[in-house]
Amino acid sequence: MANTRRGQLGALRRIFARTRIDEDFWEELEETLILGDVGGATSARWVEELRAESSGKDASAVRKLLRDRMVAGLERPSANGSLWDRHNGTVAQPPPHVVLVVGVNGAGKTTSIAKLAHAYQEDGKSTMLAAADTFRAAAIEQLQTWGERINAPVIAQQQGSDPGAVAYDALEAGISRNVDIVLIDTAGRLQTQRNLMAELGKIRRVVESKHPGAPHEVLLVIDATSGQNALSQARQFSQATGVTAVCLAKLDGTSKGGIVFAIAEELGIPVRFVGTGERLGDIAPFDAEAFVDALLSDD
Numbered sequence: 001m002a003n004t005r006r007g008q009l010g011a012l013r014r015i016f017a018r019t020r021i022d023e024d025f026w027e028e029l030e031e032t033l034i035l036g037d038v039g040g041a042t043s044a045r046w047v048e049e050l051r052a053e054s055s056g057k058d059a060s061a062v063r064k065l066l067r068d069r070m071v072a073g074l075e076r077p078s079a080n081g082s083l084w085d086r087h088n089g090t091v092a093q094p095p096p097h098v099v100l101v102v103g104v105n106g107a108g109k110t111t112s113i114a115k116l117a118h119a120y121q122e123d124g125k126s127t128m129l130a131a132a133d134t135f136r137a138a139a140i141e142q143l144q145t146w147g148e149r150i151n152a153p154v155i156a157q158q159q160g161s162d163p164g165a166v167a168y169d170a171l172e173a174g175i176s177r178n179v180d181i182v183l184i185d186t187a188g189r190l191q192t193q194r195n196l197m198a199e200l201g202k203i204r205r206v207v208e209s210k211h212p213g214a215p216h217e218v219l220l221v222i223d224a225t226s227g228q229n230a231l232s233q234a235r236q237f238s239q240a241t242g243v244t245a246v247c248l249a250k251l252d253g254t255s256k257g258g259i260v261f262a263i264a265e266e267l268g269i270p271v272r273f274v275g276t277g278e279r280l281g282d283i284a285p286f287d288a289e290a291f292v293d294a295l296l297s298d299d
Helices: 002-006 009-015 023-035 040-053 059-075 109-122 137-150 163-176 194-210 229-241 259-267 288-296
Strands: 097-102 127-132 181-186 217-223 245-249 271-275 283-285
Touching (some): 009 288, 059 288, 109 271, 127 137, 194 229, 217 229, 259 271
């Protein structure tokens, strides 16, 4: 978050220090939003709305209007899953609660799974991990290493096994052991790899057949540094698996961060969690008001 404040969107504070609201003000505001990865369509729409609402107002008033618009945009997406409410809590569901985790290679997916599992454990929940990324032996080993570190059982098969079968076994084990949360890791893939995207749909159908109502959430892990490509990722993964929420990994490593607005505004998918560092505890529920206020703060 500190890098985001120092970077492109952090320049918003300088813009609102101006004393005149003129054409240069609006052009600089729109350019700053676009460079901060808010997205061209969203940025243009915001500036047009602010122009209409701010006639005769000073920069301080415009900043408040933008602040309220940003928060509203992040809070607007409705919850499509059945595990996390708008305040990132949990609702009553028959255990195990199942989270299918998807994303491209290198997004921080497996690490985010471990962080989320650890967070659940801190809340007194039992967790189980499923190594359904069977394309890379290293992926299975990585998840097993995380499982040992956080004392969570990992259900795995050999490299090349059917990932749907791994997910099935994990649910069977989770049900028999009365586990609270089962998190299913899947193979990282590019959103353009149609055969692999179709496989994600198969994994989802296997999960649904074994445990009615599951998966309760489909969590897309996105690298915050990936910029506007994250929009394409979110769109394609949502079509394949019905993404219900986003975890924005590596937010501490980007000078932009505006992609959260584009995802929420243009795709209607809520951001639920953010990765804020490399340590096990560096994951937090996404707080729209805190995020926006930090961006616009004078501190």
